[in-house]
Amino acid sequence: MSLAVDNDPFKDPSLRGSSAPPQPPHESPHVPDTLAVGRNASLTLGTDSLIVLDEGLLQSKGANCCGINLAGKNKTTRSIPFASILWAEHSEDGHVTIQYAHTVSKTVVRPAIISYQLDKVDSALTAAWIEKLLARAYGASQRQKRVKVLVNPFGGQGAALKSYHKHIAPILAAARCELDVEHTQYSGHGVDIAKNLDMEAFDVVACCSGDGIPHEVWNGLGQREDAARALFKLAISQLPCGSGNAMSLNFNGTASPSLAALAVVKGLRTPLDLVSVTQGDTRMLSFLSQAVGIVAEADLATEHLRWMGNARFTWGVLSRLIGQTIYPADIAVQVVHDSKAAIRAAYQAETSNSSPSHDDRPIPATGTALPALKYGTINDPLPPSWTLIPHDKLGNFYAGNLAYMSPDNNFFPAALPSDGCIDLVRIRGDIKRHTAVQTMLAISExxxxxxxxxxxxxxxxxxxxxxxxxDGYISIDGEKVPFAPFQVEVHRGLGTVLSRSGHLFEAEGV
Structure with a gap:
């Protein structure tokens, strides 16, 4: 199953469901859309693209001119989508330079440049036109983000560092992001870095890794005395360089490092629900999922099959479903939406909004820690409104905070980033074998x-x-934790991420 994103990776996501792009804020009507950049060349701000008109393109016999691929073409105009514009600037002598993400393949973009020398230098007009271009290119997204980059040199079977330098760093640099790069050195290093990070110095923490480093960063921020403020101010993003890249799939709509870098450059601040997991005397934060039973065992007990890629997870689940493996447990829940009809209605109400709602979360005061637990911990008596129900034939208990768990696994199609809920799936372990196969096929479809x-x-x-x-397997965000009872509570909009849409996952919903 392919990700439910637009076929054009550079199309502005705010255009979905709308026939025209939103008007950039504070755009001056006195600034012309067209900038003459030579006797026979001009740059024009179109509806959703920068239009390059240059009669000199006809005379070019090379494969590339001004960073624009010309092979096999005979045109005087080219267009560059605004969503792929990374930066633009001009010099005092009238030299205009525009950097953009050029499509190399369906999964790779690289920085490219167009550059022109103005015949008539008008610095004020040129500066105003460039500002108008950047306003169209970035919309509500912050420009020149200050990014703390955490690279896990062990991620992606050791290829993360190479991927960062080859595919990610050039995009971030071309967009004039301010970068502070640090390599994680040991398990839990992300926790230590986040605990001591100057949250006023950065806008984004970008994890060049799998899902493990984001999990560490969330928990490092959660351990601070000013946890609530840090989780609000710092947007956490993933630049996919690991074996599990669920965070990037959900928010960037891709597992491609360079496309994800572009998505982060243009990403919109988005509230994300986080959940507290209490087990024993420990409280941790989870951003992805919690699993007991088939999913947990299929993930954690198949580490020796990593050579199979994502297929190891599918094989692990299917073999246990067919084997009718059961994992008895007692379960109590605080239900928000009990019926599938109610869940679908809530999901469709949010997705009917063509643009993100305004982020009206109050900024937590200095020194504000994690919110208190409304329902207590696993060590407290069961809340009176909950009923403990035995599940003696339980096959799978899987709770998800995001939609995609892997590229072909939209396990939680009704998930929303900030609805105050976690999506919970339960399946009996004694279902018939053909039903088990049907279940696996239904996920991919x-x-x-x-x-x-x-x-x-x-x-x-x-x-x-x-x-x-x-003994057995319990997975929290893909990490193994002790096999013991645990309790989960959702904190609505506690965390912050960057997303393409500003309020939805990049997934096909219900």
Missing amino acids: NKFFDLPHVDYQKVSAYRIIPKGQK
Whole structure:
């Protein structure tokens, strides 16, 4: 199953569902759309692209002119989508330079340049035109983001560092982002870095890694005395360089490092629900998922099959479904939407908005820590409104905060970034074998939600107590934790990420 994103990776996501682009803020009507850059050349701000008119393009016999691919073409005009414009500037002597992300293939973009010398230098007019271009190119997105880059040199089977330098750094540099790069040295280093990070010095923490480093960063920020303020101010993003890149798939719409870098450059600040997980005397933050049963075991017990790529997870789940493996547990939940009809209605109400709602979260005061737990911890008595229900034939218990868990696995199609809920799936372990196969096929075909044997709810909190097993697997954001009871509580909009849309995942919904 392919990601539900526009075929044009540079199309402004704010155009979805709208016939015209939004008007850039504070755009002066006195600045012309066209800038003459030579006797026979001009640059024009079109509806959604920069139009380059240059009669000299006809005479070019090379494969490339001014960074624009001309092979096999015989035209005097070329267009560059605004969403791919990275930066523009001019010099005092009238030299105009525009940098943009040039498409090399479906999964790779690289910085390219067009450059012209003005015949008549008018610095004020040129500066105003460039500002108008950048306003169209960035819209509501912050320009020149200050980025703390964390590179996991062990990620992606050791290829993360190479991927950063080859595919990511050039895009960020061309967009004039301010970069502070640090390599993680050991497990948990991301926690230590985030705990001590100067949150006033950066806008974004970009993790060149799999999903493990973002998990560490969330928890490092959560351990600070000013946790709530840090989680609000710092947007966490993933530049996919690991074996698990769910965060990038959901917010950037891609597992391509260079396309993800472009998405971060143009990304919009977006609130994200985070959840507290309490187990024993420990409280941790989760941004991705919690799993007990088939999904947890299929992930953590197949580490030796990493050579299979994403197929190892599919094989792990399918083999256990067919084997009718069960994982008995007692489960209690605080339900928000119990029926699939109610869940679909809530999801469609949010997706009907063509543009993101204004982020009206109040800025937490200095020194504000994590929010108090409304329902207590796993060590407290069960809240009176909850009912503990035995699940003696449980096959899978999977709670997701995002939609995609892998490129072909839209396990939570009704998930929303900031609805105050976590999506919960339960499946009996004694379903028939052909039903198990049907279940796996339905995930890749985005028909999983409607299967009658799939129990899908939106909840704000839950408790799960495994029973009948001395040992097993529990996964929190893909990380193994002790096999013991745990409790989860959702904190609406506690975290901040960058996304293409500003309010939705890049996934096909219900």
